[in-house]
Amino acid sequence: xxxxxxxxxxxxxxxxxxxxxxxxxxxxxxxxxxxxxxxxxxxxxxxxxxxxxxxxxxxxxxxxxxxxxxxxxxxxxxxxxxxxxxxxxxxxxxxxxxxxxxxxxxxxxxxxxxxxxxxxxxxxxxxxxx
Amino acid sequence: xxxxxxxxxxxxxxxxxxxxxxxxxxxxxxxxxxxxxxxxxxxxxxxxxxxxxxxxxxxxxxxxxxxxxxxxxxxxxxxxxxxxxxxxxxxxxxxxxxxxxxxxxxxxxxxxxxxxxxxxxxxxxxxxxxxxxxxxxxxxxxxxxxxxxxxxxxxxxxxxxxxxxxxxxxxxxxxxxxxxxxxxxxxxxxxxxxxxxxxxxxxxxxxxxxxxxxxxxxxxxxxxxxxxxxxxxxx
Numbered sequence: 245x246x247x248x249x250x251x252x253x254x255x256x257x258x259x260x261x262x263x264x265x266x267x268x269x270x271x272x273x274x275x276x277x278x279x280x281x282x283x284x285x286x287x288x289x290x291x292x293x294x295x296x297x298x299x300x301x302x303x304x305x306x307x308x309x310x311x312x313x314x315x316x317x318x319x320x321x322x323x324x325x326x327x328x329x330x331x332x333x334x335x336x337x338x339x340x341x342x343x344x345x346x347x348x349x350x351x352x353x354x355x356x357x358x359x360x361x362x363x364x365x366x367x368x369x370x371x372x373x374x
Numbered sequence: 375x376x377x378x379x380x381x382x383x384x385x386x387x388x389x390x391x392x393x394x395x396x397x398x399x400x401x402x403x404x405x406x407x408x409x410x411x412x413x414x415x416x417x418x419x420x421x422x423x424x425x426x427x428x429x430x431x432x433x434x435x436x437x438x439x440x441x442x443x444x445x446x447x448x449x450x451x452x453x454x455x456x457x458x459x460x461x462x463x464x465x466x467x468x469x470x471x472x473x474x475x476x477x478x479x480x481x482x483x484x485x486x487x488x489x490x491x492x493x494x495x496x497x498x499x500x501x502x503x504x505x506x507x508x509x510x511x512x513x514x515x516x517x518x519x520x521x522x523x524x525x526x527x528x529x530x531x532x533x534x535x536x537x538x539x540x541x542x543x544x545x546x547x548x549x550x551x552x553x554x555x556x557x558x559x560x561x562x563x564x565x566x567x568x569x570x571x572x573x574x575x576x577x578x579x580x581x582x583x584x585x586x587x588x589x590x591x592x593x594x595x596x597x598x599x600x601x602x603x604x605x606x607x608x609x
Contacts, residue, residue, distance in 0.1 A: 247570040250597045252590040287544050288570045289409055291553050292590070 245286060253288060257296035261305060265316060266327045274316045276306060380442070381406045381525055381557035382427065387436035389422055396422040397433065398581040406441075406524075407553040409571055411589070411600070412561040414578035415608050420561040421458060423578070424527050427559075428455045440525060451480065454523035456514050458530040458561075462502045468513060469498035472520070481522045490516045493549070494542060508539025515543055519550045526551075526558040532568060544568055569600040577607055 245256050264270040276282075279297055283290040297314060300306045305322070308314045316322070342352045382404040389397040396419045404410050412420050425431040427438055429445045440449040462471055468491070476482040491498060494512040502510065511531060518526055528547075532540050548571070551558060562568065575592065577584040584607055585592070589600055596603055 248567070248599045248601055250593050250599055250602070252593050253570055254590060283548050284545065286570070287541070287548055289573055290548065290551065291408065291573050292570070294553075295590075 247288070253292050254296040254299065257282075257286070257288075257293065258300055258303075258305075261296075261300060262326050262330060265305065265323060266330050268323065270316050272316050272318050272320070272322050276314050276316065278313060379406055380404065381408075381440070382559075383437075383439040384423075384427075385437045387423070387426060387438065388434045389419075389426060389431065390434055396581055397426070397436075399436070400578075400581070400583055402576055402583060402586060404557060404559065404574070406557050408573035409547070409551060409558045409560065411565070411569070411572035411575040412559050412578060413563075413565060413575055413600075413604055414561075414584075415563050417580075418563075418578040419581040420563075420578055421529055424455070424529050424559065424561060428453050428527060452523055453525045453527060454518040454521045455527045456518050456529060456531060458533060460510060462510060462513065464501070464503040466502050467498065468496050468500050468502065468505075471502060471513065472498075472516065475517050476520070479521050479523075483520055483522060486520050487516070490519055490546075490550075493546060506536070506539075508535035511535045512539055512542055512546075515546055519546065522555075524556055526556060528558065528560045530561055530563065532562055532564065532566070540566075540568070544571060547571060565601040565604045567601075572600065575600055577604070579608065 245253075245260060247253055247256070249256075251259075261270065261276070270276065277285065279290060279293045282288075283293045286293070297306065297308070301308065304317055304319065305326075306314050307317050319325075339349070339352065347355070380403055382402070384400050384402045387397050387400040388395075400419070400423060412423070414420050422431060426433045427440065427445070429450050438445050440452065443449050463474075466474065472487055472491075476484065494516055496505075496509060496513060496516070502513070505513065515528070515531060518528065531543055535543075544567075547558070547560075560568075560571065569589065572589045574586065574588050576586040585603075587595075592603060593599060598606065
């Protein structure tokens, strides 16, 4: 994690947990580090980690069981929901940036399609070179 | 006596030295349980402010309240202060320094010392004169962390030391700080990669508070890291 950015540190911590849930390296029911352990690992003020964990409980990402620790919620739709949310955010950001450059949705779609095709060609070539 | 939720309240604090006005009316409030970064270039008044809080200096005017009380011998015992200056005796060993300092404080916890020495990678039999500046800074931190004082003031703990010592000190603070019972002020003239330590920050500029607030709120409001904000304010 890079703490020299303008993104609040507790949000960066939450995003990292979401990312790990989305890619499946954290699964529902998995135990996550204690607040103290994570604070030490990231060398971040324990109050900041506490805030991140509190928010994640509110968001329904994790639950803390008294005396046992903090776990990823046993919600079968959690992975899908987290993925969808991250995806939607990425696309929204991209669309906003394109809109600010003056491109409307139809133009963006067209450009995106073109770009995807080029991407396929270039990655295909890389593959054949190996 | 009613204990409020503030660890430190400073109102319109002023202090003049011959020829210079070090503090020009400082106002700040520090809630209990937080780590506050007192940030400003050299000569901005950070050390003067900390010395007024511990009672080593008398302000010309204004008020200071520590856990709701005026500075006194009683409040002084509640504060662990690490001055910027090198106040260690060079002829002592690390262990002798620890034994010597421990006699001054009632809140000293001897059972924490071996673990702290180990964590800070200091050998008890080494002489202070043989320690690098970074090692001496680590020893100074141990002298504070072995106490249970509810208010901890660290004046420039990262100044002029090697990156690995700085990392150890950052880690030591994260490891030992107990937000349920402690409040900490860390002054520094270079934020660098220490900004993740701070709950709140106070920017001190030529004896006045330029900016203060919750670190996460400031990142959002100014769309900058604390380090970038610091560079901009003091450019």
